[in-house]
Amino acid sequence: MKIAEFKLERLFAKYEFSTKYLLSSSDCDGFSMKEVLDIATEDELKLWENLKLGYTESQGHPLLLEAISQNYPGLTTENIIIASPGELNFSVMNSIMNAGDHVIAVSPAYQSLHEVVRSIGCELSLWHPDQESWEFKIEELQWLIKSNTKLIIINFPHNPTGTYLKESEFQKIVEIARANNCYIYSDEMYHKLVHDMPIVKPIASMYEKGISLWGTSKSFGMSGVRIGWIACQDKELIGKIGLFKDYLSICSSAPSEILTLIALNHQEYFIQHNLDKIRSNLKALEAFVEKHDQILSYTPPKAGTTCLLKLNIDISSEEFMEKLIAEHGIMTVPAEYFDIEGKYIRIGLGRKNIPEVLEIFDVFLESFYKS
Numbered sequence: 262m263k264i265a266e267f268k269l270e271r272l273f274a275k276y277e278f279s280t281k282y283l284l285s286s287s288d289c290d291g292f293s294m295k296e297v298l299d300i301a302t303e304d305e306l307k308l309w310e311n312l313k314l315g316y317t318e319s320q321g322h323p324l325l326l327e328a329i330s331q332n333y334p335g336l337t338t339e340n341i342i343i344a345s346p347g348e349l350n351f352s353v354m355n356s357i358m359n360a361g362d363h364v365i366a367v368s369p370a371y372q373s374l375h376e377v378v379r380s381i382g383c384e385l386s387l388w389h390p391d392q393e394s395w396e397f398k399i400e401e402l403q404w405l406i407k408s409n410t411k412l413i414i415i416n417f418p419h420n421p422t423g424t425y426l427k428e429s430e431f432q433k434i435v436e437i438a439r440a441n442n443c444y445i446y447s448d449e450m451y452h453k454l455v456h457d458m459p460i461v462k463p464i465a466s467m468y469e470k471g472i473s474l475w476g477t478s479k480s481f482g483m484s485g486v487r488i489g490w491i492a493c494q495d496k497e498l499i500g501k502i503g504l505f506k507d508y509l510s511i512c513s514s515a516p517s518e519i520l521t522l523i524a525l526n527h528q529e530y531f532i533q534h535n536l537d538k539i540r541s542n543l544k545a546l547e548a549f550v551e552k553h554d555q556i557l558s559y560t561p562p563k564a565g566t567t568c569l570l571k572l573n574i575d576i577s578s579e580e581f582m583e584k585l586i587a588e589h590g591i592m593t594v595p596a597e598y599f600d601i602e603g604k605y606i607r608i609g610l611g612r613k614n615i616p617e618v619l620e621i622f623d624v625f626l627e628s629f630y631k632s
């Protein structure tokens with residue numbers, strides 16, 4: 262197989278660890294090992310301290326599978342498989358899709374949600390939001406359906422716009438998929454990071470052909486753990502994903518599984534900590550945009566860790582990024598890396614230092630008023 266270069270990951274590889282400030286990260290600050298272990302129960306600490314650094318069970322640690330399954334009404338441990346999120350994207354698509362099948366996917370999106378099916382030889386149609394509100398209209402999804410549509414790919418909370426849907430809208434997507442016998446692959450990596458709307462249950466619990474992806478990277482502030490999981494009602498599909506895992510990772514990291522178990526067992530603490538930080542940063546961003554409303558505008562996000570900032574300036578968002586890095590050591594992600602038309606940058610809201618970074622960003626923007 263041949264696959265396109267992952268533009269966003271190559272951009273982060275170039276700048277993430279050499280640039281002083283990151284204003285576009287989609288993850289939250291990583292918790293320290295001490296913070297995670299400090300919240301662990303006595304039994305969880307025993308698991309950690311007595312851990313053997315050998316191979317682990319292919320499907321995942323039984324206790325972790327049980328903890329994960331509690332988040333999916335109607336599902337059991339047999340409906341779950343654990344691996345890294347990127348591996349799971351690849352494995353799911355290759356398990357259910359064939360060359361010539363038609364796929365509908367939200368766009369903009371994390372690039373692997375598009376490129377893996379393209380590499381298989383699938384026909385891909387993109388479901389775009391309104392560029393003022395960033396809302397996805399369900400009737401437009403219906404219009405994209407074809408006789409050979411096999412998969413609908415969604416991502417809510419949405420990266421990079423911060424859009425989220427009501428339960429009734431998710432139900433309409435399920436109705437469209439069911440009427441056309443389609444799978445729904447739902448990237449739910451930002452699950453439960455919802456600002457002021459009701460949290461909708463995972464697609465795997467809503468639909469017999471729904472496939473949910475979640476993990477530690479975004480909601481839990483543990484991106485270095487590299488643990489994700491798939492939940493779905495189709496046990497045969499879980500087995501097919503396991504076949505790919507045998508060729509890819511074989512099993513998950515033993516320490517990572519126990520850290521994830523602790524995070525899930527205390528998820529209210531981890532998720533609320535991140536939500537509080539995101540909401541505080543949103544207030545800072547709102548004031549910042551209001552101050553610079555001559556050259557900046559945005560649609561406030563409803564969920565997740567990201568939103569898009571529109572630049573009303575004379576240079577491209579790529580040039581803007583390079584200039585901001587060179588002059589002030591602040592990295593942003595331009596709209597081009599999400600195939601978005603127009604001058605936008607992604608803003609990440611999950612880092613504690615965002616107010617500090619906005620103060621430095623403020624100095625940079627002053628130069629545009631003088632030019």
